[in-house]
Amino acid sequence: MVFLTSPAWIRAAKPDKFWRRRRTFRLSAHYFGRARNCYKTAIIRVEKALSYALVGRQQKKKDMVQLWEQRLEAGCAEHGTSLPVLRQGLMRCNVLLNRKTLADLAIWEPRTFKVRGSQLAME
Amino acid sequence: MSFKHLFMKSTFVKAPIQNGIGRYVGQLQRITVKFCKEHSDSKGVRDFIENQVVDFAKQNPGIVVYLKPRRHRAPHVKLEYLNGETEILSAKCLSERELRQWLEVARGSSGEPVARLRKMQHTDRPSIQGVWTPWTSVPPQTNLETFPSEEGYRAPQREQTATEKLRELFARQQEQKQLTEETTGTS
Numbered sequence: 001m002v003f004l005t006s007p008a009w010i011r012a013a014k015p016d017k018f019w020r021r022r023r024t025f026r027l028s029a030h031y032f033g034r035a036r037n038c039y040k041t042a043i044i045r046v047e048k049a050l051s052y053a054l055v056g057r058q059q060k061k062k063d064m065v066q067l068w069e070q071r072l073e074a075g076c077a078e079h080g081t082s083l084p085v086l087r088q089g090l091m092r093c094n095v096l097l098n099r100k101t102l103a104d105l106a107i108w109e110p111r112t113f114k115v116r117g118s119q120l121a122m123e
Numbered sequence: 124m125s126f127k128h129l130f131m132k133s134t135f136v137k138a139p140i141q142n143g144i145g146r147y148v149g150q151l152q153r154i155t156v157k158f159c160k161e162h163s164d165s166k167g168v169r170d171f172i173e174n175q176v177v178d179f180a181k182q183n184p185g186i187v188v189y190l191k192p193r194r195h196r197a198p199h200v201k202l203e204y205l206n207g208e209t210e211i212l213s214a215k216c217l218s219e220r221e222l223r224q225w226l227e228v229a230r231g232s233s234g235e236p237v238a239r240l241r242k243m244q245h246t247d248r249p250s251i252q253g254v255w256t257p258w259t260s261v262p263p264q265t266n267l268e269t270f271p272s273e274e275g276y277r278a279p280q281r282e283q284t285a286t287e288k289l290r291e292l293f294a295r296q297q298e299q300k301q302l303t304e305e306t307t308g309t310s
Contacts (some may be wrong), residue, residue: 049148055124070233078260114219 068103075106078113081121089120132238136245150205151232153187154226158198158214165198170219179223183230189306200226202235 021039027049028035028042035045072082092099095116097105106113126133140150156176158168172190180188194199198214208269212229214222253259270276 027128037305049125073253107255109252110255111252113258 007082063100068099071103071106072099075103075110075113076117079117079121081117085121086117090116126239129239132236133241134235134238135241135245138234142233148205149183149185149230150201151183151186151230152205153189153193154203154229155189155201156198156214157191157193157196157201159194159196160192161194162214167219167222168198168200168214171222174219175223179226184297187228202229202230204232206234208234208236210234 008097012089020102024043024046025037027046031042031045034041036042072086076082076086086102095123100115125165142150156168156172158165158172160169176188176190180186198217200212202212204210208283210229212225214225217225
């Protein structure tokens, strides 16, 4: 007689939780106090840190774009134009520079930026 | 993303153009092999010393090899580089072949520590035309200006305010009235 039900009740051994918890402790190695060594405290802090990291990654991109736009506005105002005018002119001349490159130009190569800005303002 | 959990140094990108373009100088200066003569952890090291160390030393005349037999200690290799960096490579339970492989890695490496790159680009000369300063676009005649100056420092023109518009409208209205009065008066 072949009994097939009883083997189905045997559960496979769960993996050692040491390794799962070690993944958390590797991220909490530089924390203060119990959050460094006690799993129940560490996991809370680590999950918070990871969610902050997620939000921060998205926010950083927005912050950088805002910074570049602010710098471009300042550069344009110095030469008597504004950023929308510069944008339009660049589009019409089929110049596909992004805000980051333009901002870098405005800082490090100011004469190029001035020439560009005035040319495109005339356009 | 924070990298503090890595406990790793951080550097900027560097191009080691001073070594290799003309003449290549190996950066590994000396290796000090500390091992135990009896313990089983040092077996790989002992085999390496028996079979390969002399060949290694002959093939690399620029690297000085020191051997330190010290009892009851775990075996390790101390790597010292020309820029002063020291690295300790644990040789515990390494086989002879593995130890040789690690030494080959060390032989080809500069002494720069393994570090996180902060930015993927670096330039010594970021600006060709000169960095922007507040005086980049200011004409040099301002150096010789005497104040008060009418030409250079006029207030920027702005749009008419609502009050000014009303005033203008009123003045025009009054003029119109006067004209009609005059015409009606004369006629």
